Amino acid sequence: MSRIYDNWERLVAATLKREQLHVLAYCESLSSTASDFSLDSSHKDVAAPSIISIPSYSAKSSAQSLPIPRPRPQSEAKILSSPHVKAFTFNELTYATRNFRSDGLLGEGGFGYVFKGRINEHTLAAAKQGSGLVVAVKKLKPEGFQGHKEWLTEVNYLGQLRHPNLVKLIGYCCEGDNRLLVYEFMPKGSLENHLFRRVPQPLSWATRIKVPIGAARSLSFLHEAKEQVTYKDFKASNIFLDGEFNAKLSDFGLAMAVPIRGRTHVPTQVMGTHGYAAPEYVARGRLTAKSDVYSFGVVLLELLSGRRTVDKTKLGAEQNLVDWAKPYMGKKRKFFRIMDIKLEGQYPQKEAFTAATIALKCLSIKPKLRPHMAEVLATLEELQSPKMATRNSKVALDLLLMSTMKHHSPRNIAPLASPLPAQQLSPRVR
Numbered sequence: 335m336s337r338i339y340d341n342w343e344r345l346v347a348a349t350l351k352r353e354q355l356h357v358l359a360y361c362e363s364l365s366s367t368a369s370d371f372s373l374d375s376s377h378k379d380v381a382a383p384s385i386i387s388i389p390s391y392s393a394k395s396s397a398q399s400l401p402i403p404r405p406r407p408q409s410e411a412k413i414l415s416s417p418h419v420k421a422f423t424f425n426e427l428t429y430a431t432r433n434f435r436s437d438g439l440l441g442e443g444g445f446g447y448v449f450k451g452r453i454n455e456h457t458l459a460a461a462k463q464g465s466g467l468v469v470a471v472k473k474l475k476p477e478g479f480q481g482h483k484e485w486l487t488e489v490n491y492l493g494q495l496r497h498p499n500l501v502k503l504i505g506y507c508c509e510g511d512n513r514l515l516v517y518e519f520m521p522k523g524s525l526e527n528h529l530f531r532r533v534p535q536p537l538s539w540a541t542r543i544k545v546p547i548g549a550a551r552s553l554s555f556l557h558e559a560k561e562q563v564t565y566k567d568f569k570a571s572n573i574f575l576d577g578e579f580n581a582k583l584s585d586f587g588l589a590m591a592v593p594i595r596g597r598t599h600v601p602t603q604v605m606g607t608h609g610y611a612a613p614e615y616v617a618r619g620r621l622t623a624k625s626d627v628y629s630f631g632v633v634l635l636e637l638l639s640g641r642r643t644v645d646k647t648k649l650g651a652e653q654n655l656v657d658w659a660k661p662y663m664g665k666k667r668k669f670f671r672i673m674d675i676k677l678e679g680q681y682p683q684k685e686a687f688t689a690a691t692i693a694l695k696c697l698s699i700k701p702k703l704r705p706h707m708a709e710v711l712a713t714l715e716e717l718q719s720p721k722m723a724t725r726n727s728k729v730a731l732d733l734l735l736m737s738t739m740k741h742h743s744p745r746n747i748a749p750l751a752s753p754l755p756a757q758q759l760s761p762r763v764r
Contacts, residue, residue: 447475536676544581
């Protein structure tokens with residue numbers, strides 16, 4: 335096993351060296367895209383997100399060997415002057431969090447610590463304990479791997495983009511060496527906590543469909559923005575749940591706008607989380623919207639199986655969820671082997687098989703064979719309505735399969751269903 339990770343480390347080191355010049359050139363233009371984003375959309379215990387460098391090498395040494403310049407001062411000033419977020423003082427946030435007391439700690443991640451705080455709902459001024467609106471205050475670790483660049487990128491994107499499935503950024507603090515972010519509070523915490531940590535009750539089947547629908551809406555919105563945004567680090571710990579288990583995406587520190595200068599992809603430094611990153615991104619630093627689609631497929635598989643994408647406590651092939659599950663996902667008589675035993679068989683088999691097939695398509699090795707997020711969203715939405723699911727899930731699945739059929743050899747297509755007349759297909763969502 336150590337030999338595999340040694341090879342992985344050498345591969346990534348070579349990739350980083352080759353792409354360094356591309357990264358430096360691109361980072362300089364990153365924040366200048368801010369003014370082109372749309373602010374509106376037609377779609378209607380919190381754990382700090384964890385961002386690490388792929389794969390298992392020293393994040394500290396990597397950061398030192400690949401310095402990333404800050405955006406130009408005028409660009410940074412423009413980002414921080416957004417009318418959609420408030421500039422808090424450090425004293426305000428100290429008061430709002432009761433001096434960052436340990437009993438208000440919600441979580442910890444690569445960025446730093448997340449504390450519960452309170453602000454006035456109307457004036458956004460810091461409020462005393464027991465009053466006002468509950469918020470989540472993320473405080474950057476001075477020695478953390480994620481630094482000013484990631485913090486500024488977060489303000490850049492979440493300070494402008496507005497969508498029901500994106501966590502709302504209320505404000506920030508940039509005072510001296512202090513870097514903080516203030517978000518809406520997500521009472522159900524992260525998806526990761528519900529899937530992999532002890533909770534009173536496991537997620538029901540209905541919730542396991544509701545969550546990826548919300549996540550798919552957020553990615554579809556980003557991918558179809560005027561300046562397409564690739565999220566780059568889609569994973570269970572970056573998906574947060576409100577009181578009704580509506581999923582919202584947070585932590586945009588690694589997000590990028592693509593394409594640039596007519597390109598279909600952006601060559602970039604390989605960053606993200608091992609197990610979620612698309613293979614072409616890990617191997618060549620090739621970042622596209624289809625990289626996010628792959629990561630979505632991993633999360634959907636985690637929801638179906640209740641297993642982590644990488645689990646060293648498992649034996650042999652089961653340590654890597656994708657490699658272990660793929661042989662079963664597209665087969666009606668075998669896919670039940672990947673389903674979470676905590677569901678105790680309480681799920682509709684047809685809908686579960688459709689969801690597994692969606693995940694399998696997203697996990698295609700070749701990016702061009704993966705569906706667009708709008709297609710994934712349309713298929714998942716068909717599964718959410720009990721009255722429509724039985725009748726339409728097969729139609730939606732056929733639509734998803736036919737959208738990429740032109741890239742397949744006929745001998746590689748499993749005979750899941752007969753082709754349907756074109757007039758019966760659901761319209762493609764945009």
